[in-house]
Amino acid sequence: MTRRSDSIAVVIPEPGAQLFGDPFFPRILRGISDALAEESMQLILLMPHSRTDEERVERYLGAGHTDGAMLISLHGADPLPAELRRSGIPIVVGGRPPTEGVSYVDVDNRAGAGTAVHHLADNGRRRIATIAGPQDMAAGVDRLLGYHDRLAEAGIGPDHGMVEIADFTLEGGRAAMERLLERHPSLDAVFAASDLMAIGALAALRGAGRSIPDDVAVVGFDDSQLCLTAEPRLSSVRQPIEEMGREMAQLLLQEIRLPDRAPRRVILDTRLVVRGSSSRST
């Protein structure tokens, strides 16, 4: 059966507030929809908030209303990719998935976090804290690993107490920064695993009377538009988010045409963009 719906689903299992508050999502959707428009494919967005919702998504996709699906922002051992795979639905995951045997596109989160910490150490910072992302998401885990890699390499040594976990949101970043300051008032730098969390951290640092970057240097992750409106402007690890979306769409279209080929992964590089929040000279 080769019935074609000429449509592709993007499945984002995030609460609405997060989905709409984080500039990551419109950027990756722009990349995806640009690539699909070239092929005259309809993009449909599904936002399951619970396991019951996900089962409804499985039924909808299983009924042939779309030709395939992209899954973004998966948490923990979410069974969705494995279930869809089992139903023979072509899928591509954004970010390293919890399941084997699935094609995905990711950025090199671990190396990216490493460049941020390397830059801070290189500028003489010695008490470098981190606000890590959710540890049930690959992007959260990998960016924390990158932090530890480079601290060890810089001979600073891991200090587990200088890690706080938050949820990639501005409010989460602000609360995590307050906890870090309370426990480690002498910290001189912080790497936050998302721009939103870094901007929350800037607010907490200002609230505590710390000057940026003199007292505390700050680096985020994403290099979103927010970096340019932050005060001071935010240094950040640039990930090519639109490009990630385009790669996902192209990979999925290939999987639909050639369903039997081996799953593959595409890993995109990041680069550090240095601004006023971590360097006096810029």
Add this chain to the structure above:
Amino acid sequence: MTRRSDSIAVVIPEPGAQLFGDPFFPRILRGISDALAEESMQLILLMPHSRTDEERVERYLGAGHTDGAMLISLHGADPLPAELRRSGIPIVVGGRPPTEGVSYVDVDNRAGAGTAVHHLADNGRRRIATIAGPQDMAAGVDRLLGYHDRLAEAGIGPDHGMVEIADFTLEGGRAAMERLLERHPSLDAVFAASDLMAIGALAALRGAGRSIPDDVAVVGFDDSQLCLTAEPRLSSVRQPIEEMGREMAQLLLQEIRLPDRAPRRVILDTRLVVRGSSSRST
């Protein structure tokens, strides 16, 4: 043919940046998805950016992949509702639609804008400007009418020069406020037709050294979360956005079950919430 897909589409023809930047959309989607979850219906989101995209949406909906559609944020004489209606697809529009014979849910935008202007005049303001929304959208037109209604009633008389049109965004609001200040440096109040535009206006007023509310009082429209983080906190016309979403979903489910009944409109009331941006005593 009564084939059921048990899914409903929400069609929002807005550029991604706007869709994801405006807190209106997650709130209305939350109301819609709450109502649909009770009925175990799948919600799918379609975001056409061009007329070509809209034709693709028409084909997708026409092929029976959903049981009906809600349309939000329509601009100008968008032919989409009429085309879907012609194809026999049950639809409900959010906001007064450009087409007759279509069911819709709206808030009383004209009266809501009126309460804002009434409040400003009541507090002794006499040079009341407005930042209106897009004049190709019913919400933009109706809120501007409400402003003129009440100015006339307060005996202040319409001064067409104190109106600037923007696009419901923060940046649009800031630029509009700068233009108003340039032309009317003595203005003492401004009603902005969305919270995002009001927050842009606050930034422009601060940039011009005006104190709020002493020099200039500001009232927005929506009563979103943003009102509470603005400095000072923003007075705003509260529209029941989640409720609007729930009403739309319920109306659409009824239209699907009873396709032959007369189209109907549901109009929800607004109320003014006064905070520090327009009143010294709060």
